[in-house]
Amino acid sequence: MIKINMFSSADKVKGQGVGSAYLELIAMLKRKFPDSFDIAINSYSKADISHYHTVDPWFYLSTFSRKKRGKTVGYVHFLPETLEGSIELFSPFQKVFNWYVVSFYKRMDELVVVNPSFISKLEGIGISKDKVTYIPNFVSTEVFHEEPEEKRMALRQKLGYDEKDFVVLGAGQIQQRKGIDDFIQLAEENPDISFVWAGGFSFGKITDGYDRYKKVYDNPPKNLTFTGIIERHVLADLYNAADVFLLPSYNELFPMSILEGFNCGTPVMLRNLELYEAIIKDYYLGTDDVTDMSRALNRLYRQREELEVYRRKSREAAAFYSEENVASLWAAYYNRLLLSESSVVSQKT
Structure with missing residues (x-):
């Protein structure tokens, strides 16, 4: 041994x-x-x-x-x-x-x-x-796994969303590197879409831009919810309830949140980063900037049948990793x- x-x-x-x-x-x-x-x-x-x-x-x-x-x-x-x-x-x-x-x-x-x-x-x-x-x-499937459609709808109702709502989930620490500014801007510019950010200030006041982000955290747009730091099983419920997982980070290695989204069969949208090319190419919807993200979200909002394409991609990625x-x-x-x-x-x- x-x-x-x-x-x-x-x-x-x-x-x-x-x-x-x-x-x-x-x-x-x-x-x-x-x-x-x-x-x-x-x-x-x-x-x-x-x-x-x-x-x-x-x-x-x-x-x-x-x-x-x-x-x-x-x-x-x-x-x-x-x-x-x-x-x-x-x-x-x-x-x-x-x-x-x-x-x-x-x-x-x-x-x-x-x-x-x-x-x-x-x-x-x-x-x-x-x-x-x-x-x-x-990511272990013990916590992060895709729930059947009936369970997904029940989770949405529990969280206050109905079948017609379009829910976009982001996750991670609230910090500039994670692209939180773009996430907030997307919420402000798309009032018909519901945005949820799961995460908080893990490093407290030494977080880069803490004072600025804390103001938004305490008084977000009506269609943006900050959950704060939550338990992993609650986060898994959010992935299953969401229509899209969006991580607008500028700099990453291999975020656990992406794998969590894949495991839950959630369509994944990311900023196009070179480092993703080596590990998850073809498994996500890539976007260049906040304008591109907004355009892609609105397309999916109007044409929800396209979500199934990216659900399949997430399932494939989950099997590979x-x-x-x-x-x-x-x-x-x-x-x-x-x-x-x-x-x-x-x-x-």
Whole structure:
């Protein structure tokens, strides 16, 4: 049995994708491989593999105890450039933090990225592509799955929407990077369409643009609802109740929210980003800007039969990024790490 120490503080802050990805992985490994992996959480005991999900300073210091850590793996959920528009730090602190993140990744024996486009970016900061592995995110169908039509209609009624309403759902932290400005503008310009944003201020007042967004959050347009940070099963109900899931982000890796939408069979609309080309091309309705989004939403609002085309695409994507497929990748990866570590030890002896 391979002993793996998982290091993470991601689940301490609700409403962020890193935490969701971490919890999904832990649950999957324990459920599917109970006899293969002995998993400990934030334990500094000796392990075969130490897998770091967040870049906490105490975790960084632990990497200096090489004999205890075994193979060290860093999960790359972000680079300094992807934090722009997320949190607002005093400029000198931001520079120090950016240096620290890069230093943390460079201390790892191996890195895992959720989007292959990040491999070249890591090369750009001096990390060899040979130590980087791409393993996509996934979402368990236990919580996020498509409900039958009768249940969907019941959920809509429970949320205050009837069959004729056209409901557009967005999800994630309320921050500039997520394209929240465009989402608000769409609500203001399309009063006949209902907009719901599921998420809140996970990082409180250090959220970039907090004061401005808090004013809208407290006094939104009549057709825009902010749910705040909600439990995952409630979010799953919203995906099923919505006609379209819209994520207008400017910068992403592989958002868990997109996978959640796919799993629920919800048509997905996104801003056209180059990084999506490598992972979910052809599975979503792409738009260039807020004008294009408005045009596409109004077309779907008038021609709702077209929604079924994108429901099918979401189902196809959900099958491709299924828990079963990704679980096999993680099992093979951890076993390879242990074999490579054993090989190094035998060569030294």
